[in-house]
Amino acid sequence: MDAFGAWLESTRVSGFMQHVVFAWPICACLHFIGFCLLIGTGGLFDLRLLGVAKGLLPSAMHRLIPWGVGGFIINLSTGVLFFIGQPFRYLHNPAFQLKLALISVLGINMVVFYAGAYGKLAELGPDDGTPFRAKFAGATSLILWIGVICAGRMVAFFLP
Numbered sequence: 001m002d003a004f005g006a007w008l009e010s011t012r013v014s015g016f017m018q019h020v021v022f023a024w025p026i027c028a029c030l031h032f033i034g035f036c037l038l039i040g041t042g043g044l045f046d047l048r049l050l051g052v053a054k055g056l057l058p059s060a061m062h063r064l065i066p067w068g069v070g071g072f073i074i075n076l077s078t079g080v081l082f083f084i085g086q087p088f089r090y091l092h093n094p095a096f097q098l099k100l101a102l103i104s105v106l107g108i109n110m111v112v113f114y115a116g117a118y119g120k121l122a123e124l125g126p127d128d129g130t131p132f133r134a135k136f137a138g139a140t141s142l143i144l145w146i147g148v149i150c151a152g153r154m155v156a157f158f159l160p
Helices: 002-009 010-019 022-051 058-062 065-085 093-117 132-157
Strands: none
Touching: 002 022, 010 022, 010 065, 022 058, 022 132, 093 132
């Protein structure tokens, strides 16, 4: 892994992130905006799954999800730039490893949700409750995203 980190550090992208004064702050702002889109839309949908705002159709709330996907793409892109810019800050960082693990579990949660519980949501009216599996997926998602936020903030404090 250290050889990989050394190679990343020698790339032009790493040099750009390290030496262009506004590269890191602009990426940080974009990362925050992406996260707002992601949590703002996905979090609202998760809350609807849990029974908040029952007056809204789950299918209507789900139409916001592409904005969250866009936010995730922004975060993935800027996260890769951060990683390339300072690979040794992240490679052996337990908080970063936890963040990646939580994001992986979120991906599994999403696949399970769309493979199972999502199909029943289209049948729901505005005041209908959601099935248990959908509630479980929504609660799991919210808890894991809170963990991702906390782990992401802890990256700065667990410098290897």
